């Protein structure tokens with residue numbers, strides 16, 4: 645699947661809007677993700693308004709791409725589904741990667757903007773969106789058509805792969 649190999653973080657966007665149909669395709673791809681015991685603990689906020697994106701860019705010192713983004717998705721866990729510590733984050737990561745890949749397939753750039761486990765950033769989002777206690781924000785994803793073409797980084801490293809036991813390198 646080329647989109648997996650072509651995806652790279654995109655932080656600068658062209659001014660074009662992304663249609664609601666394309667946004668829905670990205671959301672639907674997210675919902676195809678696996679989750680522990682099929683709990684699907686995700687809750688998402690889609691932010692499209694320019695002023696709201698500008699405000700959201702203050703959620704973290706590293707969230708400036710939101711200022712130029714076409715839209716953003718705040719990825720949150722509904723902890724009332726809670727299974728055990730550590731499952732929510734895995735489920736949300738699976739959902740998020742699906743959305744990044746679908747966006748790439750549609751020619752839309754994206755970047756994952758970290759919030760969790762930074763307490764200040766979590767609290768900022770909880771306050772900003774007046775989230776109830778059982779809803780925990782984990783990160784924000786910024787989307788938009790890329791301002792310029794970008795090549796993905798080559799991260800393939802066979803030295804990190806072990807066969808049958810740790811330390812065995814050769815096939």
Ligand SMILES: Cc1cc2nc3c(=O)[nH]c(=O)nc-3n(C[C@H](O)[C@H](O)[C@H](O)COP(=O)(O)O)c2cc1C
Nearest residue numbers: 651652653655704706707755756757758759796797
């Ligand atoms: C959990 C997580 C948090 C991240 N936080 C940020 C962030 O706050 N700001 C940002 O610009 N990029 C952020 N990134 C994007 C990474 O910097 C990027 O994925 C990494 O440099 C690899 O580059 P690539 O996505 O182009 O392959 C984050 C990625 C992950 C998975």
